[in-house]
Amino acid sequence: MIKTENTPIAEQELSTEEKILAAARSVFTKKGMSGARMQDIADEAGINKALLHYYFRSKEKLFDRIFEEASNKMFSILNSIIADEKLSVREKIKDLIENYINMAIANPYIPAFVMGEANQNPDFIKEYLIKKISVHKQLIAHFQEAISLGEIKPTNPVQLFMNVMSLAVFPFIVRPIFQAGFGVTDEQFNALMEQRKKHLVEFIMAAIKP
Amino acid sequence: MIKTENTPIAEQELSTEEKILAAARSVFTKKGMSGARMQDIADEAGINKALLHYYFRSKEKLFDRIFEEASNKMFSILNSIIADEKLSVREKIKDLIENYINMAIANPYIPAFVMGEANQNPDFIKEYLIKKISVHKQLIAHFQEAISLGEIKPTNPVQLFMNVMSLAVFPFIVRPIFQAGFGVTDEQFNALMEQRKKHLVEFIMAAIKP
């Protein structure tokens, strides 16, 4: 019998450390730092609070580990894409869209988690995120270059970058409101996001055509 | 001397109840329900905790008041636009963009606040938000109609609706990351958002042209 993602963390064949990390991932990404409870993490991992503190000294240490991991998933997506000199601007946009949507389908809570913590604790994020975002500047520079060459319509490249990110990421932030408001199931939402990859590429290509 | 928005709440000529509400607005929208402290609200209002509880019995009651107000600002924007039978689809999109961006410039913390609470407490939002969103279905229906009439390119109208919302709202959610990562001041950010109103209308119109 294959272990699915719905198998409770406590019952999975994982080391205790892995069970704790999986539980912490689940609780922190759903509830945030201030909303998460160490007892809830222990319960979800199927262990007790004493052992939880034996493995990870404090809530803060455990949170840091999870946030670091989540922000990497959020911001390291572009590293390989942007570095690739062979890709055209249009190919980069396509790859960005597909990679972000795939990541968010696989990790549904990460976008809202990272954005939420960044908003509730703006000073804290500076240490974590500033370095990881420098790569994105290269993408904006590439946009500028393509505009100068007449490959895409004259536009503020920062606005274009914001557009691509918005279109890919926002649905996963508004997701609970959207699903509740329109009565959409998880399966329907994921199907919409699968369809969205192609839809967005067409939408953006039409918008930037010179 | 004119009172600016930078005048501390505690020093403004407001009734005590108004001072409390202004302080609660400030603290809750920045820190969220679980991150907010009643003591911080009292401090920001320039009063003490006893008086705070004298006016609003509990944190929950005060939060409900602020969240209700914030979600109204977030979701009642479209009511007048969508009801207006005289507006074309393109005019509605333009109005939606302008109204959302204006609201978010005037209330910078509201989008991330409402989205954050919805994500951290999905059950809670159902009571609040489901009714307010029904209007949005009419807009999607209008999109569908315009597609059938060939006025705009064949598209999934739900995707188009998601696109318009994403483009207008997401920048205000990613704002702290964007400003920290790219070294953008508040003034520069607001200028970019002012420019964005026109930019987005052009971007979307190009994307949906049949």
Added chain:
DNA sequence: TAAAATTTTAACTAAATAGTTAAATTAAAC
């Protein structure tokens, strides 16, 4: 000015939660 309403003071209580401890139990390794 006297009475009434508002606000402060400061010391409380109650509850929730992070984190600790030491002994007992169980599982793994040798």
Added chain:
DNA sequence: GTTTAATTTAACTATTTAGTTAAAATTTTA
């Protein structure tokens, strides 16, 4: 089978935070 490591138990402590109380001080109103 004995030793060692991992885990549980359960009762702790310390801290934070929501919420209360009663009396005193202040401000407003009549």
